[in-house]
Amino acid sequence: MTLATPRIRVPRSARVGEAVEIRALMEHPMETGLRQDGGRTAPRDMLQRLTVSVNGALAFQAEFRNGTSANPYHVFFLKLDRTSELVFTWTDEQGRSARAQARVTVG
Amino acid sequence: MNTPLPRRAAIGLLLLALPGAAVAQEDAVAAAIREQVGDTPATEGGITLRAPPVAENGGQVPVTVLVESPQTAEAHVTAIHVFATRNPTPGVASFRLTPLMARAEVQTRIRLAEDQRIIAVATMSDGTVRRTAAELRVTTGGCLS
Structure with a gap:
């Protein structure tokens, strides 16, 4: 089992210091291990975290617990002072990970 | 095979059990918050x-947490934690924020098993802690179905 391909929405360009809206969606069942499915308990299968780095520095991290919905979707705002490389990494509780990358030209 | 309890005894047990369960749930929420922010x-x-005050689908409830902060190196939000008071387990998510963010805002989607209070707690770079809560209603619960 591999993780799905994440979907991110990042503008291609931005002005220095402006709020840049970032959207990140990851298809994942986020099974808590508490749900009954046809008389059986669906086994736990959860993403553990999402990390977002800007030019190699950690900018934002989400740590998921049972109350996060299936297909985690997050919106947040970055400020960039130069053209930046954004790297998104989702990691599940088995240690598997999926990655997405984007470049924002700032000027 | 259990002998059925007399009706009055059964009602008595129910009355005893309900406040106990509610107290246990409050304890679980308090413990989950303490685990993240300590005793501050x-x-x-x-x-x-x-x-939304009423969510159609408890499995996908959009929630935004916004903290007033310049989000500079000197003064910023370091974390936002979200808790659901009447889910099977209270933890929803923890978000780590940095001065690379334009503002201390996170939008997410959460699961709610039933009508309940949601709590958001933020820790600031000066060590202070802020907290808010909102009552949410759900038409269809989203945890166990």
Whole structure:
């Protein structure tokens, strides 16, 4: 089992210091291990975290617990002072990970 | 095979059990919050939790947490934690924020098993803690179905 391909929405360009809206969606069942499915308990299968780095520095991290919905979707705002490389990494509780990358030209 | 309890005794047990369960749930929420922010007392204000008052689908409830902060190296939000008071387990998510963010705002989607209070707690770079809560209603629960 591999993780799905994440979907991110990042503008291609931005002005220095402006709020840049970032959207990140990851298809994942986020099974808590508490749900009954046809008389059986669906086994736990959860993403553990999402990390977002800007030019190699950690900018934002989400740590998921049972109350996060299936297909985690997050919106947040970055400020960039130069053209930046954004790297998104989702990691599940088995240690598997999926990655997405984007470049924002700032000027 | 259990002998059925007399009706009055059964009602008595139910009355005893309900407050106990509610207290246990409150304890679980308090413990989950303490695990994230320790015993620092939280202040109200400077933190907003936005959510629809009634959510059709408890499996996907959009929630926004916004904390007033310049989000500079000197003064910023370091974390936002979200808790659901009447889910099977209270933890929803923890978000780590940095001065690379334009503002201390996170939008997410959460699961709610039933009508309940949602709590958002933010820790600031000066060590202070802010807290807010919102009552949410759900038409269809989203945890166990």
